[in-house]
Amino acid sequence: DAKTTQPNSMESNEEEPVHLPxxxxxxSGTDYIHWYRQLPSQGPEYVIHGLTSNVNNRMAxxxxxxxxxxxTLILHRATLRDAAVYYCIxxxxxxxxxxxxxxxxxxxxxxx
Amino acid sequence: DVKVTQSSRxxxxxxxxxxxxxxxxxxxxxxxxxxxxxxxLGLRLIYFxxxxxxxxxxxxxxxxxxxxxxxxxxxxxxESASTNQTSMYLCASSLGNNGVREQYxxxxxxxxxx
Numbered sequence: 001d002a003k004t005t006q007p008n009s010m011e012s013n014e015e016e017p018v019h020l021p022x023x024x025x026x027x028s029g030t031d032y033i034h035w036y037r038q039l040p041s042q043g044p045e046y047v048i049h050g051l052t053s054n055v056n057n058r059m060a061x062x063x064x065x066x067x068x069x070x071x072t073l074i075l076h077r078a079t080l081r082d083a084a085v086y087y088c089i090x091x092x093x094x095x096x097x098x099x100x101x102x103x104x105x106x107x108x109x110x111x112x
Numbered sequence: 113d114v115k116v117t118q119s120s121r122x123x124x125x126x127x128x129x130x131x132x133x134x135x136x137x138x139x140x141x142x143x144x145x146x147x148x149x150x151x152x153l154g155l156r157l158i159y160f161x162x163x164x165x166x167x168x169x170x171x172x173x174x175x176x177x178x179x180x181x182x183x184x185x186x187x188x189x190x191e192s193a194s195t196n197q198t199s200m201y202l203c204a205s206s207l208g209n210n211g212v213r214e215q216y217x218x219x220x221x222x223x224x225x226x
Contacts, residue, residue, distance in 0.1 A: 031211060032210075032211030032212065034211070034214065036215075036217075041220075042219055042220070043116075043202050043203075043204075043217030043218050043219050043220045044155070044202070044204075044215075044217045045217065046214040046215065046216065049214060051211075087154075087155075090211070091210065091211030092210060092211055093211045093212060094210055102147075102154040102156075103154045104152060104153075104154050105154070
């Protein structure tokens, strides 16, 4: 099953943009790239997902490399509430049981 | 907004006890999931269900069972709790079980087995 690689931790200043990278060199053609985040003492929260094209929603933007072997989650203006662990995972498009690996993610620290 | 609720935020049980963790979702999702989360190991799938009374084993089903009698409710059962089952348990639901759809998670139950 395809895995993802993320830095263990990153820091950002408040109100500045944050680029969180994710490498997924073994991604298959039908894998969707999903991002979730987990605030302290809470369950993971869906952020954004995409297949090939860049995606935007109210929370963030997702930039996907042309070869799809990497992607970047972009928070346009970091706030203290964005301090969380961010997970990048791959989910196949087909149905049935799929082993989905949530790794250890990137812990984002936002500095006031 | 989708809401996934779990019966307890914190639970302390003794070794050998039978433990029930309940999860309810309010968005008519077919798919529901149970994960456990441990430091350094990320989230690991225990079981999932794609319909009422249907279930599939995930990556670490040993020591657990599940029940789904109604679409909105998915229960995780620890038949005889052991200390190595001390963990954070997370329930999730989704409209489909593929990459097209996102998962929605509950707040988690932190279970301690003594």
